[in-house]
Amino acid sequence: MARIKPQTLLQQSKKKKGPARTSVLTIALYSFIVIVIGFFLFATYRHWSQRSRFQAGNDISVSEGENAFVDSKKSDLPGYAVINTSKGPITTELYKESSPEVVDEFIDLCQKGHFKGMLFHRVIKHYVIQAGDNQGSGATEDWTLRGKHYNQLHTSLKHEAFMLGTSKGKHDKKGFELFITTAPIPDLNEKLIVFGRVIKGEDVVQEIEEVDTDEHYQPKISIGIIDVTLRQSV
Structure with a gap:
């Protein structure tokens, strides 16, 4: 049986220690993607929340305007x-x-x-x-x-x-x-x-x-x- 050289064993043990290290470029790329997705979700949430508040405020102002118009019209009638x-x-x-x-x-x-x-x-x-x-x-008597x-x-x-x-x-x-x-x-x-x-x-x-x-x-x-x-x- 052939003997394995110590140098060869040392190289094989290094290969079995675990997965290869992730490169710095890959980490930076994934981090950038996560940041972009987070920013997009935040911007979307902010847009729709502002739009909802605007519509609610607009509905209230229109309703108040209509009530004011009705009250004004009613009050303008001669009494x-x-x-x-x-x-x-x-x-x-x-x-x-x-x-x-x-x-x-x-x-x-x-x-x-x-x-x-x-x-x-x-x-x-x-x-x-x-x-x-x-x-x-x-006839006056008949009011029916x-x-x-x-x-x-x-x-x-x-x-x-x-x-x-x-x-x-x-x-x-x-x-x-x-x-x-x-x-x-x-x-x-x-x-x-x-x-x-x-x-x-x-x-x-x-x-x-x-x-x-x-x-x-x-x-x-x-x-x-x-x-x-x-x-x-x-």
Whole structure:
């Protein structure tokens, strides 16, 4: 058997000690790749987190802007109407919160001059005075109207004397009538929508109430509305 030289054994033992050393260049390359990946992940996270905060802030600002617009629009609506009649002025407060649609329609008609020259064509003592189209609602005793255009406002305020209302029927250009109660009427919810109340000029309402009428409750002398003035405050 041939003998192995000591020098050869020494070289073989060096080869079995473990894996070869990794070069400095390889370590630097791997370190660079790890740094690049880490930087990319950090940049991505920062971008999306900033974008989310921006969108949330933008949504809040838009929402606040819309609310501000609605509140501003609501506050800009006139809160009072002065009905100037041939007997004197009647100042009314409008219920913008409880009857917004009716108040909007009333304000629009006032601005168009709808009520100028309108007569109080029906006066019932201790009940109501009515101005509008005297051909519109039929007999005074029959207030059962088939139309329910404002059915969502069916539950209106408790009715007392000097309340301002209109019929629940579907309105056309000439069909918006004004009713002012002259006494508490418990069942008026079934007949009218209350959208305001008299706060000044009750004596004028009572003076109109006391005029002489015929058998159809129509005044024997003409009593009308000169115009309606809208106001923010009184």
